[in-house]
Amino acid sequence: MKILLHSLPRRSWLTARRPLSHLTMATDPTIMSVTSSAQGMNMFQAVNDAMKIALETDPTAIVFGEDVAFGGVFRCSQGLQERFGKDRVFNTPISENGIAGFAIGYAATGGTAIGEIQFADYIYPAMDQLVNEMAKFRYRSGNQWQAGGATLRMPAGAVGHGGHYHSQSPEAYLAHTAGLTVVMPSSPKAAKGLLLASIRSKDPVIFLEPKALYRSAVESVPLGDYEVELGKARILREGSDVTLVGWGAQIQRLQKACDLAKEMDGIDCELIDLQTIVPWDAEAVEQSVLKTGKLVVSHEAPITCGFGAEVVAELQERCFWALEAPIKRVCGFDTPFPLVFEKYYLPDETRNLEAIREVVRSSR
Amino acid sequence: MDGILLNAQRQGRISFYLTCRGEEAILMGAASALEVGDPVFAQYREQGVLMWRGFTLEQFTNQCFSNILDLGKGRQMPIHYGSRALNYHTVSSPLGTQLPHAVGAAYRLKLAGEHHVAVCFFGDGSTSTPDFHSALNFAATLNAPVIFLCRNNGYAISTPTSDQFAGDGVISRAPGYGMAGIRVDGNDIFAVHAAVREAKQYALSNNAPVLIEAMTYRQGHHSTSDDSSQYRSVDEVLVTTENHDPLNRLEAFLKKYNLLSEEDVEDMQKQERKDVVKAMEQAERRPPVPMRELFTDVYHEMPLHLQRQQAQLEAHVKKYPEKYA
Numbered sequence: 001m002k003i004l005l006h007s008l009p010r011r012s013w014l015t016a017r018r019p020l021s022h023l024t025m026a027t028d029p030t031i032m033s034v035t036s037s038a039q040g041m042n043m044f045q046a047v048n049d050a051m052k053i054a055l056e057t058d059p060t061a062i063v064f065g066e067d068v069a070f071g072g073v074f075r076c077s078q079g080l081q082e083r084f085g086k087d088r089v090f091n092t093p094i095s096e097n098g099i100a101g102f103a104i105g106y107a108a109t110g111g112t113a114i115g116e117i118q119f120a121d122y123i124y125p126a127m128d129q130l131v132n133e134m135a136k137f138r139y140r141s142g143n144q145w146q147a148g149g150a151t152l153r154m155p156a157g158a159v160g161h162g163g164h165y166h167s168q169s170p171e172a173y174l175a176h177t178a179g180l181t182v183v184m185p186s187s188p189k190a191a192k193g194l195l196l197a198s199i200r201s202k203d204p205v206i207f208l209e210p211k212a213l214y215r216s217a218v219e220s221v222p223l224g225d226y227e228v229e230l231g232k233a234r235i236l237r238e239g240s241d242v243t244l245v246g247w248g249a250q251i252q253r254l255q256k257a258c259d260l261a262k263e264m265d266g267i268d269c270e271l272i273d274l275q276t277i278v279p280w281d282a283e284a285v286e287q288s289v290l291k292t293g294k295l296v297v298s299h300e301a302p303i304t305c306g307f308g309a310e311v312v313a314e315l316q317e318r319c320f321w322a323l324e325a326p327i328k329r330v331c332g333f334d335t336p337f338p339l340v341f342e343k344y345y346l347p348d349e350t351r352n353l354e355a356i357r358e359v360v361r362s363s364r
Numbered sequence: 365m366d367g368i369l370l371n372a373q374r375q376g377r378i379s380f381y382l383t384c385r386g387e388e389a390i391l392m393g394a395a396s397a398l399e400v401g402d403p404v405f406a407q408y409r410e411q412g413v414l415m416w417r418g419f420t421l422e423q424f425t426n427q428c429f430s431n432i433l434d435l436g437k438g439r440q441m442p443i444h445y446g447s448r449a450l451n452y453h454t455v456s457s458p459l460g461t462q463l464p465h466a467v468g469a470a471y472r473l474k475l476a477g478e479h480h481v482a483v484c485f486f487g488d489g490s491t492s493t494p495d496f497h498s499a500l501n502f503a504a505t506l507n508a509p510v511i512f513l514c515r516n517n518g519y520a521i522s523t524p525t526s527d528q529f530a531g532d533g534v535i536s537r538a539p540g541y542g543m544a545g546i547r548v549d550g551n552d553i554f555a556v557h558a559a560v561r562e563a564k565q566y567a568l569s570n571n572a573p574v575l576i577e578a579m580t581y582r583q584g585h586h587s588t589s590d591d592s593s594q595y596r597s598v599d600e601v602l603v604t605t606e607n608h609d610p611l612n613r614l615e616a617f618l619k620k621y622n623l624l625s626e627e628d629v630e631d632m633q634k635q636e637r638k639d640v641v642k643a644m645e646q647a648e649r650r651p652p653v654p655m656r657e658l659f660t661d662v663y664h665e666m667p668l669h670l671q672r673q674q675a676q677l678e679a680h681v682k683k684y685p686e687k688y689a
Contacts, residue, residue, distance in 0.1 A: 060472070060475070060476075062471075062475070087475060088475075090506070092502060092505075092506070093498070093501050093502060093505055095494075095497075095498040095501065095502070097464065097494050097495055097498050098464050098467075098495075098498030098499065098501070098502045100464070101461065101463070101464020101465055101467070101468065101495060101498065101499065102464050102465075102467055102468040102471070102502055103468060104464070104465050104468060105405070105464060105465030105466055105467060105468025105469040105470075105471075105472070105482070106468035106469065106471055106472045107468070108453065108465065108468070108469065109403065109468065109469040109472040109473065109482075110472065110476075111472040111475070111476075113468065125494065128458060128461060128495075129461060129464070129495075132456060132458045132461060133456060133458070133461050133465070136456070137454075138661050138662075138663075138664070139439060139661045139662050140436065140439055140440050140444070140446075140454050140456060141435075141436060141446045141448075141453075141454035142434065142435050142436040142437035142439065142446070142454075142661070143437075143660070143661045144435060144436075144446055144447065144448035144454065145446060145448060145453060145454055146664070148664060178662050179662050179663065181663070201664075202664035202665075203663050203664050231667065279663070279667040279668070279669055282668075282669065283668065
């Protein structure tokens, strides 16, 4: 089985016709070659590596949550308790509000708190702590107190069989809360850097990890200590015909849509991964849309009041006169996340290809 | 202070106030058994703790009048005090949210090897909240040196404790969580002091939480937005105050042992009244917090979108100054 590192040519062993840019679908990342400075890692390994480095470099850092002691239900905290001890890596009782509140108090007392919520679908009991306490901790105190050392990470998004309660993407609920930072990586290398940046941020961060990518996304990830800047989007491919904006696992579907659009219609798409949902890099999207004149926003979460609505509202105000076609959103439907209908529900590459074609067709 | 600021609200000079009348023994008794190195996570009726630690009348009134010297920069309603210097976390309105914070803080203190406890205060009503349950359970399972101090004052706004829980008060839950606890006469300043002193020693020696239920009575209304005569008799308040007021009890005790005279009491009260009025009048005259502070401290550094919003607002207010004077 040929394994590709991101720096090699883009033809994937999966299909001869459709290169998958920098990601590859490998089933055994341990056989990736290890250089002195980088190693093939999947997303849970990248997350694990980030937490390991955080625990190594910051003596106040702790990792806690349900089932993290034995390694976590997705293996993200594997080996950490053995290495750093039970005081620093430990299980909590089942209480998301407890986890969030504990993180706030620990951070407010000068420590770095890395809390895990087992699934983003279970974040809701913590909403009072997140919205009323964590987000407002600095502001309400007149900057005397702050909870920037708190980071809550959690698996989010569709996984193929998750149904209502193992598939949600709650970023929209969180993005509406001033004072929170919400981050969602789309690949292992970005995940490690973004997580380290989140842990070290002087503001509290909610870190949403696309669980579908935990094992399936593999990339060459630098072994050292590095950060990816929060609040900055990344341009994954450049193009001049239409701008595509997405985040998380959706980026993979958008990559496929871009490939199809190019092969079949000769359309050059510019693909932007927001990475940080809030505060978001509106400037990067604006620059792109001024160039292309066309925008498609796509996310797994339901369309109504999803974060795509914010992107569209802001971009129509900034770029109205440069737009050549109405902005389109390709999102989940306004239903609970359905199990057996997942293939219809998810905004896949085919629906996105249709949206790309439509904005190009209707453009003036 | 409470009486004068309460009247200030009634006169429309501040928007809101609430007193801790009847609970002074809990607040001063507890605060005097602690050190400033013990972080306090209060609910909102603990101004006595802050006063004990050294928060000045100027600082109290600046916050109530939301003026330029308010440490909280005018962002919250009156009585939502906070002081980094005095290790008193800024109060928030939601009930019980401070309890898990105290547990996290205590855990941090333990890992850092600091010989201090985290202390959280809350009322009888807050013991019904999810955060109360989670905090006590976390504290016990994670061995956190935290003192949970419940001011059982009989009412949560209009809800008497008989509507709040069916068990034996709050202390009966301590064994349920696997933690030590004690019920104490909250109107006896020495009893509270002793209980908190012992609790701190216990918490630090055992790295374990302690639940204290201090029995008392809320003599005042819940706040200036409440008229408690609608749900309890004036007689009940008068009789309870007459028989159980903590200040009366302390005064009687000190007088009995010739540590205080009637003259002393009158002088102290007169002086205090003058000091409070002076602080209040000064606070009222100070300028308000500048508009730019609407946008600061949401994040450590002001992000671009807030800079834009701030610029928009400034331009707007500049254009219509008379509308926002």
